[in-house]
Amino acid sequence: MTLSRQDLHRFIFSVHPYDSLLPADLADLVPLFQTVPVSAGDSIYQLGDPLEGLYLVHDGEIEITDENDIPVSLLGPRNSFGERGLTRNGMAVTSARATTDGLLLLLPRADFDALMARHSSVAKFFDRRRSDSRRGSNLATSRVETLMAGKPITCPTGTDVQSAARLMRDHRISSLCLTEKGKLSGIVTTRDLSGKVLAEGLPFDTPVSQVMTASPLTLSPSAIGSDVLHAMMEHNIGHIPIVKGGNLVGIVTRTDLTRFQAVSSAELVSAISRADTAADMARVTAEIPRLLVQLVAGGNRHEVVTRLITDIADTATRRLLKLAEAELGPPPVPYLWLACGSQGRQEQTGVSDQDNCLFLDDAVREADMPYFHALAKYVSDGLDTCGYFYCPGDMMATNPRWCQPVRVWQQYFQGWIAKPDPEAQMLASVMFDLRPIGGDRALFGNLQKKTLKAANRNSIFVAHMVSNSLKHTPPLGLLRGFTTIRSGEHRNQLDLKLNGVVPVVDLGRIYALQGRLTEANTRARLQAAETKGVISASGARDLLDAYDLIAETRLNHQVKRVNDGEKPDNFLSPTDLSDFERSHLRDAFVVIKTMQSAIGHGRGTLS
Incomplete structure (x- = not known):
């Protein structure tokens, strides 16, 4: 099997963490991969062999066995193996064998090491894999x-x-x-x-x-x-x-x-990447609540947990795009599927809806649009089947408004910035969290940087965005208490998402706008804002600590719901917390309120 340069580029871009690279960096990386055809039964390497580099499965299945010849992994397309983190002095600590005919992509050792040194996103990904392999399932130390x-x-x-x-x-x-x-x-x-x-x-x-x-x-x-x-x-x-x-x-x-031992994000990603139908994927994504329990039990920080869970949604989206193309035929023009909302920020938890859109090449014709409407429906319906329910606000690629050529998207952003009415503020808030998932990343190009620059220069727009960001307030009551939901199903409970996490997400977005920061992840935005001086070092530390506490509390609550046989949600009763926990949670809300007050009065920092 031979691959064209375009096919190779498209495939590598569909694999994490390479999808985080800039187009120019990806273009430099693609030619470095060597194609390695394999037949069923072929040995890729044996225990103790020097490793040639990182292998990426394009087609086929690879069995990884330990020193006792016991299978530890069965890898399919888009799975990697042979990285330096899983070696001993450069020698393999496992064996790899092809169980079917297939095609591997090999990134030579020197090129892989250089890639790790140049790109922190790639290094973090493979360092995390190495850490996960050493840590195992954490069964022995989990409560x-x-x-x-x-x-x-x-x-x-x-x-x-x-x-x-x-x-x-x-x-x-x-x-x-x-x-x-x-x-x-x-x-x-x-x-x-x-x-x-x-x-x-x-x-x-x-x-x-x-x-x-x-x-x-x-x-x-x-x-x-x-x-x-x-x-x-x-x-x-x-x-x-x-x-x-x-x-x-x-x-x-x-x-x-x-x-508990069987569930891992890597296994779920692998299974989804090989699924043939949305129903097959749904059986895999049904394990996400148990994965959430395992990740939290293993002591992982909230930003790691949400990143791993988001990786599963990303994989499901890309697999559905591939299945859609197989059913509908090749796209008439290049397209790019993007996520916004929590998936765009890589902050998904045990409960998530879908927020997405389609960028189409400007060469698209009206006669081509039925194809993309069908593609959007196929993917969104598939995501709903997998448990990522339809967006209540219809912020999805199935809405013709959010399935448009790049030139129209440029007009959208220009219009929202020029006339920041309430709808424009809401839409801009959502769209500033855009992240490419699958398709031609070049269509996103430098749109984000241009938009941030234009928005930053329009003081009226910035002021409106700041005002809009202050609508979600922490649930602080009088006499060191909380303001809980007054009626309905969740009466006397706190909404840890709407009144806890969202206010920090909104602040992070404003800091990104003020500093022209391209990060989409909230925690990354806060850290970048501190580095660039948008907020003070002390303000950043306080806000990060507050955000971490609320996010961890939210995840722990969701884990408790799963262990109680219930669906995870964001509604917590303060009575479920100890006095100590309530005191610290309230302190975190006070920090957020203080930062909101500072930015609302034109002070971007908190000393």
Whole structure:
């Protein structure tokens, strides 16, 4: 199989982290890759061999095995292997073999090292992979409360065995906890029912208390994964109830441990990149809540967690674009799919909608538009199937307004800056977070820099944007309390997104506008604003600390929801926090309010 220069460029641009490179840098990089055809059974390298460089799978599957010849990964298209971080003194610590015919792209060792040295985004990506490979699943050090299934199914001890069996069948569980007034009395498993009831021919109305394990081994939520694993191995059991203050609060099973170890962002990305339908992808993205739990349990910072989760959405988008082209045929003119909102900022959590648009080459004709409308519908419908629900404000490429030639997009930005009415402010806020996902990146070109320059020079527009950014305020009440939602489903709760994260996102966007900063990620914007002097060093540190605390609190809340068997959301009851946590969260909100006040009065810094 041969690849044209254009095909090679398009493919490499579709792979992270190369999609973060500037067009000129990507153009310099592409010719350095060598094509390496492989046949099923071919050895790429063996344990202890010197590595030639970084391999990127274009087609086919590659099996990676450890020193005991046990498979550790099965890699498909867009997966990399052989990087220096996974070597020992330049020698491979694994073996790689082709399981199918395929094509690899090889970036020679010297060129890969130079790439890492020149581009921090690439270095961070591969350093993270190296860190992940060393850290493993973090099972041994993860707290039990992040592993357990919350709200376990229970029944009284007087329940008959047939009713107990039906409960287990209906809830698709392999054990049932027996309680009296919230206190754990025992546990019964499917093994108990088969070995003690069916095998002994006991009547179906036998009380479950006669076959349960009374006073079973339990652990507290503060135990760690290794405690669970060791207890299961020592006592040959597969279920451990979790008890706090004498009350049953959860249960951990061998399945929970297996699931925790199995989920990784790399595996999800790999599976999505090979999926043939949106339904196939949806089965993969359904694992995102468990991935969220694992990443937070592993001690990862919030910006790492959200970046890894966003990578999955990016991969799903690019895969859907490829599937759409396979169904619709090649595009009549070049296009670029861009994300805005949380995906654009690489800040997605366990719950996200989709915000996207299409840039089309100016050569597009009216007769070409049905193709792009069909492509947009295919991708947006696919993303919705994957759990990225449709944007309530219709900020999607399926809206003809957001599927336009580049010249029209230029007119949009010029018009919003020239006449900053409320709609223009809202649209500009969304569009300043644009990030290319798939297609011809050249179409984005220097539009961002030009727009930032023009917007920065228009003081009226900047003033309107500042005013618009102050509409979302922290939930601060009187007497050191919080202002919670007053009515509805989330009464007496805090919206950690709208009143916590969003105000900082808005501030970061204003700082980017004032400093002509091209970063889209909020944390990166705040750091860049400090470096460029847009905000003071002390103000930046305070705001970063406040943002980190709120973002971490939000993720921890979502993890708790997942462990309780519920969908993650952004609504937190202050009563779920300790006095210490409430005090610090309020302090974080005060910092944000202070920074909003400073920028609202024309002071861009906080000393």
